[in-house]
Amino acid sequence: MYVPPKYRGKGIGRAITNRLIDDARSMGYRQLRLESLEFLHAAHSLYRSVGFHEIDPYADNSMESYQPAKQLDQYYSITVFMEMDL
Secondary structure (H helix, E strand, O other), X not given: OOOOHXXXXXXXXXXXXXXXXXXXXXXXXXXXXXXXXOOOHHHHHHHHHOOOEEEOOOOOOHHHHOOOHHHHHHHHHOEEEEEEEO
């Protein structure tokens, strides 16, 4: 999810996040997980405010398909992993 800087602070990110959560619930999901680069502090605050909490890196994360195994530790070191129960 990305909101261009000139549109930030207007509730757009929250609206998108809430819609994604609502859609996941309506499809029967029981848990959501996400990955976010560690420098995106405002995003982490948003995610926490809707019920996500930090977790350890999980198997089958999005980068395992794109990064050589030897670089995954570097990816993990700059990434925040979060989840929430629905």
